[in-house]
Amino acid sequence: MIRRIAAIVTTDFREAWRDRRVPLLFALCLLLATISAFTAADRVTQYEAARVQAETTEQATWVEQGEANPHTVAHYGHYAFRPMTALTGFDRGLTASLGSAIWMEGHYQTPAKNREAETMVDAQRFADLTPAWLLQIVAPLAIILIGFPLLARERETGLWRMLSASGIGRGTLLAGKTASIGLLSLFVISPLIVAAFAAPLLSDGAAYADQGVRVFGLAGTYLLYLAAFGAMTLGASALATSSARALGIMLSIWILAVVVVPRLAANAADLAAPAPEPAKFWQQVAEERENGVDGHNPRSERSQEFRQKVLDEYGVETVEELPVNIVGLSMQADEEFGNQIYDRQFGRLYGTYAEQRALARPAAFASPTLAMRELSALLAGSDERHHRHFAAAAEAHRRVTIRLLNEDFAYNSSGAGFGYMADRELWEQVPLFSYELPRLRDVGNFPLGALLALVLWIVLGFAAAVFGIRRWSAA
Amino acid sequence: MSELLRGEWRLLYRDPAAWIVLVVLAVLAGFAIHNAAAVTAEQREAQDLHVEQVAERLAEIERPVWAQHAEAPVVMPVEPTAVLALGRLRLDPNYSQVSFWIDRDTLFARYQTASPIALDAGSFDLTFLTALLVPLLIIALGYGVIASDRDNGRLRLAMSGGAPASSLAIRRIALRALTIALPVTAAAPIGAWSAGVSGEQWGAVAAWIGIAWGYMAFWWVLVGLANTIRARAEAIGVGLIVAWTFLVLVIPALSTALASSLYPPPSALANIAEARQSQIEARSRIGEEYREYMHDHPELVEPEEEDLFLRRVTMGRRIVDRETAPAAEAFAKASRAQRRVVGWAEFLTPSLAFQRIAGDLAGTGETRHRAFREQAEEFRMEFQAEQAQWALTDRRLDDADIAALDRFRFREPALGGLVIPFVFWLFVALLAGLAARRRFGRLSPLA
Numbered sequence: 001m002i003r004r005i006a007a008i009v010t011t012d013f014r015e016a017w018r019d020r021r022v023p024l025l026f027a028l029c030l031l032l033a034t035i036s037a038f039t040a041a042d043r044v045t046q047y048e049a050a051r052v053q054a055e056t057t058e059q060a061t062w063v064e065q066g067e068a069n070p071h072t073v074a075h076y077g078h079y080a081f082r083p084m085t086a087l088t089g090f091d092r093g094l095t096a097s098l099g100s101a102i103w104m105e106g107h108y109q110t111p112a113k114n115r116e117a118e119t120m121v122d123a124q125r126f127a128d129l130t131p132a133w134l135l136q137i138v139a140p141l142a143i144i145l146i147g148f149p150l151l152a153r154e155r156e157t158g159l160w161r162m163l164s165a166s167g168i169g170r171g172t173l174l175a176g177k178t179a180s181i182g183l184l185s186l187f188v189i190s191p192l193i194v195a196a197f198a199a200p201l202l203s204d205g206a207a208y209a210d211q212g213v214r215v216f217g218l219a220g221t222y223l224l225y226l227a228a229f230g231a232m233t234l235g236a237s238a239l240a241t242s243s244a245r246a247l248g249i250m251l252s253i254w255i256l257a258v259v260v261v262p263r264l265a266a267n268a269a270d271l272a273a274p275a276p277e278p279a280k281f282w283q284q285v286a287e288e289r290e291n292g293v294d295g296h297n298p299r300s301e302r303s304q305e306f307r308q309k310v311l312d313e314y315g316v317e318t319v320e321e322l323p324v325n326i327v328g329l330s331m332q333a334d335e336e337f338g339n340q341i342y343d344r345q346f347g348r349l350y351g352t353y354a355e356q357r358a359l360a361r362p363a364a365f366a367s368p369t370l371a372m373r374e375l376s377a378l379l380a381g382s383d384e385r386h387h388r389h390f391a392a393a394a395e396a397h398r399r400v401t402i403r404l405l406n407e408d409f410a411y412n413s414s415g416a417g418f419g420y421m422a423d424r425e426l427w428e429q430v431p432l433f434s435y436e437l438p439r440l441r442d443v444g445n446f447p448l449g450a451l452l453a454l455v456l457w458i459v460l461g462f463a464a465a466v467f468g469i470r471r472w473s474a475a
Numbered sequence: 476m477s478e479l480l481r482g483e484w485r486l487l488y489r490d491p492a493a494w495i496v497l498v499v500l501a502v503l504a505g506f507a508i509h510n511a512a513a514v515t516a517e518q519r520e521a522q523d524l525h526v527e528q529v530a531e532r533l534a535e536i537e538r539p540v541w542a543q544h545a546e547a548p549v550v551m552p553v554e555p556t557a558v559l560a561l562g563r564l565r566l567d568p569n570y571s572q573v574s575f576w577i578d579r580d581t582l583f584a585r586y587q588t589a590s591p592i593a594l595d596a597g598s599f600d601l602t603f604l605t606a607l608l609v610p611l612l613i614i615a616l617g618y619g620v621i622a623s624d625r626d627n628g629r630l631r632l633a634m635s636g637g638a639p640a641s642s643l644a645i646r647r648i649a650l651r652a653l654t655i656a657l658p659v660t661a662a663a664p665i666g667a668w669s670a671g672v673s674g675e676q677w678g679a680v681a682a683w684i685g686i687a688w689g690y691m692a693f694w695w696v697l698v699g700l701a702n703t704i705r706a707r708a709e710a711i712g713v714g715l716i717v718a719w720t721f722l723v724l725v726i727p728a729l730s731t732a733l734a735s736s737l738y739p740p741p742s743a744l745a746n747i748a749e750a751r752q753s754q755i756e757a758r759s760r761i762g763e764e765y766r767e768y769m770h771d772h773p774e775l776v777e778p779e780e781e782d783l784f785l786r787r788v789t790m791g792r793r794i795v796d797r798e799t800a801p802a803a804e805a806f807a808k809a810s811r812a813q814r815r816v817v818g819w820a821e822f823l824t825p826s827l828a829f830q831r832i833a834g835d836l837a838g839t840g841e842t843r844h845r846a847f848r849e850q851a852e853e854f855r856m857e858f859q860a861e862q863a864q865w866a867l868t869d870r871r872l873d874d875a876d877i878a879a880l881d882r883f884r885f886r887e888p889a890l891g892g893l894v895i896p897f898v899f900w901l902f903v904a905l906l907a908g909l910a911a912r913r914r915f916g917r918l919s920p921l922a
Contacts, residue, residue: 032725039732050742057748065755076754081744097566097594099587101747111587114743117566117594119810120731121817121841127728141720145713244709248615251716255611260503263603266596267510275590277521279570282585283528349588356592384591 001172008176009183012150016184025142025188032138033195036129040195041202044089047100048204051081059432067421070405070413071331077105078401080394080433082112085381086205087214090196091132093373093382096120102391104398104433106405107335109342112391131196132376135222136369137258139189140229144250146188147181147233149243151465155472156242170469174234177465181230189226196222208381210439217379217440224454225372229254231461238468261367269359275352281345288341306333325417328410335402342395353384364453371450378440378447385443390435397433404430483646493654496612500658503604508558508666511600515557515670518564522550525570533877540872542865543785546574549854549883551847554838555670556679559663560602562839565589569847573855573883575785575862578792579799580750582855583848601666602833605659605687606826607723610694614715616651617698619708620644621915626708641915644699652695659691660684683836686897690829693904700907703914722824730820730827738812741805750799757794764790789863796856814841821896825903828896835890846888854883 016022058079065073082100099112120128127133154160154173163173186193196218208214233250240246276284291298310326311317319326357374364371377383404426413420440446487493529548536544551569568586571577597603621644624630633643667680697718701711757764765786821828834840858881865872872880 028725032728035729035732039736042736046739046742047744050744054742054744054748057745057752061748061752061755066759068758076751079747079751094591094595097589097591101744103584108585110585113584113587114747115566115587119743119813121734121814127724127731129728129732133728137724138720141716145716242709244619244707244712247709247712251611251712252615255608259607259611263596263599264503264506266590266593267599268506270590270593271510271513274517275593276588277517277524278568278586278588279521279525279528281588283524353590353592356590360592387591 001175004168004172005176005179008173009180012177012180013184016146021145022184022188025145026191029134029138029142029189030191032129032134033131033191036131036134037195037198037202040089040092040130040199044084044086044199044203044205047084048206051083051100054079054081062430063424063427065427067423069418069420070328070409070422070426071106071418073422073427074106074402074405077103077398078433079103080390080397080435082387082390083206083435083437085437086200086203086207087211087218087380088382089199089203089205090130090218091376091380091382092116092128092130093132093377093380094384094387095382096128098384098387102394104394104401106331106402107338109339109346109395109398112387131192131199132380134192135189135196135226136372136376139185139192139226140254140258140369142188143181143185143226143229144233144247144254146184147230148237148247148250150177150180151234151237151469152240152243152246160472170472174238174465174469177234177237178230181234185226185230206437208437208439213440214379214381218376221372221375221379221451221454224451224458225368228368228454228457228461231458231465233461235461235464235468238465238472240468257367258369261363262370262373265360265363265367265370266356269356272359273352273355275349275356281349285341285345288345289338293341293344302333302337303330306330323414325410325413325420327417328406328408328413332403332406332410335399335406339399346391346395350384350388357384361447361449364450365456368454368457371453374447374450375454378443381437386438389438389443393435394433397431401430480646480650483650487647487650487654493616493651496616497654497658500604500609500612500655503608504601504658504662507599507601507604508662508669511558511561511598512666512670514561514564514598515553515555518553518557518569522553522570525572526550529572538873540877542862542870542872543575543788545862545872545877545880546572547854547858547880547883548572549851551843551885552838554676554679555672556667556676556683556837557839558666558670558672558837559600559680559683560834560837560839561598561600562602562834562837563841563844564839565598566594567844567848569844571851573851573858575788575859575866577855577859578754578795579803579852579855580747582851601659601662601687602830602837605690606830606833609655609659609691610719610723610826611716612655613652613691613694613698614712614719616655617648617695618701618712618715620647620651620698621702621918622704622706622708622711639916640918641912644702644911644915648695648699652691656688656691659687663687679836679838683833686829686832686836689897689901689904690825693825693900696904696908696911700911700914703911703918723826726820726824727827730817730823734813734816734820737816738809741802741809743806746799746802746806749802750795753795753798754791757791757798758787760794761787761790764794768793785866789859789866792859793863810845818896822899825897825900828900832890832893832897835893842888842890842893847885850885851883854881857881 013022058081062078065076080102082102084095084100088095096116099115101114102112103110151173154163160173232253233246236249236253237243237246240249289299292302307319307326307330310322310324310329311319314322314324316322360370361374364374374383378385405422408422408426409420412422526548529546533540533544533546549571553564553569557564566589568583571583571586573582619626621630621640624633630640634640663680663684667677672680698715701715701718704711704714706714768790817827821831831840835842861881864870
């Protein structure tokens with residue numbers, strides 16, 4: 001049987017080579033892969049160099065800022081820059097739309113700025129030449145163009161009858177064609193696979209502690225994804241009465257799965273659970289800060305209560321008798337109240353993103369590309385869950401910094417008020433922001449549904465191939 | 476309608492593929508309009524809310540108002556034509572405000588709340604449908620328009636009436652083109668009407684339909700030309716898909732990658748860090764800056780109660796504005812250079828040319844958003860220069876002063892030069908159409 005399978009593969013390879021599909025597709029993949037690997041690695045390396053330089057400048061500026069009032073310094077704030085990992089060179093995921101720098105200032109938790117998407121031209125947002133984009137978009141097309149005639153041609157040219165007469169069964173033929181599509185595809189897209197490994201290796205990006213698990217996961221999920229397109233192509237080729245029809249079916253599936261459904265699903269999810277417009281988002285934050293979460297805890301009452309509490313604590317009658325600066329204490333109390341509001345509002349914002357993801361996920365059963373995009377971005381650490389982890393770390397750091405500044409103002413400025421100046425000693429007490437990259441288990445549950453969708457596409461593809469080939473007449 | 480045309484119409488009418496294309500396109504166009512109309516309405520509502528918020532904040536301040544408390548909204552009007560192309564509407568900011576406390580770095584701040592999932596996927600609108608999907612549907616309906624008949628020997632029968640192959644191809648292509656153009660053409664005015672397009676804006680809608688027709692014509696000409704090649708319909712189909720992949724995916728991806736590599740913009744992160752350094756260093760030079768400022772403005776008198784805080788903010792911002800200007804200009808220059816490279820790529824693929832001009836006609840393209848950022852920054856400088864003079868002389872504003880405050884008015888950028896690549900592609904389509912007609916003329920029914 002193995003010899004027969006080898007014969008089928010050899011014949012298919014020869015034919016595909018002769019009609020120039022294989023060399024042309026290989027050359028195209030080689031060109032795209034080469035450019036993609038170098039530009040992706042260069043992007044990560046340049047970003048990381050700039051980030052390290054910006055961090056160094058930022059830290060030096062912070063420590064060397066000279067004498068200043070702590071509250072002025074809280075307003076100047078400082079920045080947290082998100083590291084770009086080597087795996088982001090493979091799959092940029094959502095990072096271009098998420099921003100990489102968070103301004104940590106007093107009173108405000110801010111969303112990340114410096115979104116790469118804003119400096120991209122519109123076309124780049126759909127056609128972004130990363131190794132992951134090539135594997136998600138171009139590789140399935142290459143597999144379809146390689147595999148569409150494999151079974152249909154045997155049937156339409158009548159070759160199947162001759163093969164059948166010579167003792168080759170349906171099972172052997174299907175096994176041979178499976179090996180053909182697998183090996184031919186592997187050959188054609190091999191430059192894309194090399195680029196996928198080369199881009200992270202060539203870059204100076206940071207590495208995750210569980211990098212091995214991630215790489216293994218990426219390799220496994222992409223194998224499933226490409227196998228799904230291979231299986232579907234075989235299925236279409238077995239069911240169709242001609243190669244042209246098989247091609248038509250598969251191109252329709254590719255258009256739906258790759259071009260239409262991902263965009264349709266994301267837009268429909270955004271319609272169903274819209275993320276708030278900035279004006280609305282900040283209006284809600286301002287209202288809750290002013291009136292409390294339930295609208296019954298206005299700022300004026302809160303400050304009055306706080307003032308009384310501090311006076312009682314120190315056993316004095318007036319603010320002037322206090323050994324501390326009540327302005328500093330009040331600002332910290334207001335920060336802590338604000339933090340609850342931010343936790344609630346940003347929690348809701350990220351909740352909306354998660355809801356959109358959940359709403360779009362069932363569409364993965366109509367589009368393996370949608371499933372693959374989610375899995376790939378998660379494993380490469382370029383999805384919104386990893387971003388949230390970074391944003392949470394930056395926010396925790398902001399809170400520590402602002403508390404230190406407010407407390408210094410409260411306990412050391414008595415009498416001097418805003419004329420009080422702190423110095424390097426205080427700036428050095430503020431810990432430097434250092435971000436530890438998360439492990440996969442730190443960012444939430446693994447989307448098993450997406451994985452299941454890929455497996456289902458493979459099963460469906462092979463079932464169609466088996467069903468189709470059984471209907472063939474041997475006569 | 477001639478008998479031949481009626482015959483072709485009957486054939487198309489019985490073709491399930493044509494019905495599938497028509498239904499799919501109508502459903503997708505319906506969703507595209509619905510989606511774009513919802514996003515457009517949401518953006519306009521947010522702009523109104525923002526303007527109200529600024530007005531409310533001003534109204535709540537006790538009169539007379541200290542000059543430093545004055546602020547003004549800056550808004551790039553979202554036109555209802557955005558229903559045709561959402562472009563950069565959800566990505567780039569289209570409103571903000573200018574006040575005493577805003578600097579170049581914070582003019583547009585805290586606006587990044589849009590869903591990254593939707594941003595990454597891209598907008599589902601009529602321009603996406605026309606730019607990416609319509610060419611595929613054209614290929615699906617047209618790859619075998621003549622070649623299929625030639626493959627199965629029916630071309631001889633079809634040409635038995637004496638009509639040349641070119642007439643047959645034109646008839647068939649025209650009917651199929653109508654099947655695809657109809658939903659797109661109908662969807663555009665329906666969407667525009669439902670979004671509230673009025674007056675001169677209909678001109679932009681008509682222009683959008685015009686360029687959509689031009690773009691579709693290019694693809695039909697390409698399909699027609701491909702049908703003159705002596706190859707099986709299946710091979711023609713594959714060739715056209717490869718052409719689509721190149722024109723719609725590969726060339727845009729390569730050109731943008733090339734543009735970023737040739738003209739990498741200065742690092743935004745380095746800009747941030749330098750701006751911060753400049754902000755903090757400015758603190759120590761405020762006195763000197765103030766002396767120079769007062770020297771340059773002899774009309775100003777020293778405030779009676781010198782406000783150190785306001786002086787610090789004003790002078791600090793002047794220093795930072797001046798020192799960060801070269802970095803901002805370098806960034807803008809690199810972006811312009813990148814844009815030029817991608818602009819040249821519009822001569823390599825009509826897809827890029829169509830998408831850019833469609834976005835700009837709808838008022839959501841890069842040209843308009845870039846103009847808004849530049850104009851908002853200009854306005855900030857002007858507004859703050861005036862405000863600084865008032866603030867430094869303890870000037871307070873009454874209602875009349877507030878009403879007379881400088882207002883931001885967005886000036887529409889000129890779009891003239893943007894049509895050149897698209898006109899080029901129309902010319903290419905015309906030449907290719909003439910070539911296809913000539914080649915069809917040479918086609919023998921016995922071929």
